Amino acid sequence: MKTFNVPTRNEVSPANQAIFDNLTNKLGKVPNSYSFMASSENGLATYLALSNAKSSLNIKEKEVINLIVSGINGCHYCTSAHTAISKLNGITDEQVLEIRRGNISFDAKLDALAQFTKDVANNKGSVSPEALDNFFAAGYTNESLVDTLLIVAERTFSNYLNAIVNVPIDFPVAPQI
Incomplete structure (x- = not known):
């Protein structure tokens, strides 16, 4: 190799x-x-x-997407980096683990985002009607949809690059779940 x-x-x-x-x-x-x-x-x-582009999504929403996509893509580098970033932005250790598992009990809106993001990442853009309906019912908009997919694309690029080149992790290593 x-x-x-x-x-x-x-x-x-x-x-x-x-x-x-x-x-x-x-x-x-x-x-x-x-x-x-x-x-x-x-x-x-x-x-x-x-x-660093402007987004309708706040930092916690962005980190939910980053952690979900990185987990699905198996990128331990990005999972570690975004675990550290999440903690700097007020997400507790326990909440990070819930996000990484893809079932968020502490915030229904973030859970709808997580379910939608999981469908997008697992199914290469196809989402279930339920995940899409829940996304919009939680208060997300067409703008949120576009911004979510931009973050999924950004994170997927980084995950794939890190998988290919296997850069050393230079953040506190996130625990495996």
Whole structure:
């Protein structure tokens, strides 16, 4: 199997070096997944533009999607990263585990989002009428639908890239469930 190296700042383009500097200032480091994306002249900037795009969904809703999709795709890197991010945004350890299991008892609206996201990720975009009806009944809109799918696409890309290149996890490793 091919081994991939995670590029350092000195091994990426000047444009990506500037992004590395910004990430280091904001996060204290450049996550390994982002570092590998910088193997492409435009990949990291394009990914970050999508990741940081405005959304109708709040941070907890985004993290539900991130954790569900990463779990379904088996990406332990993203599961670990988004477990840490979720905790920084007020989601407890117990709630993270519920989200990762895909059945949320602490918030009915988030549970409707989780069920919808599970259908999308498991069925490559096909969703059951029940999951779709529950999504809208919970208060989500057509805008929410589009924004949810954008996050699913973003997370799927990252999950697939990490599966192929197997970057080392540089976040606290999330427990297996």
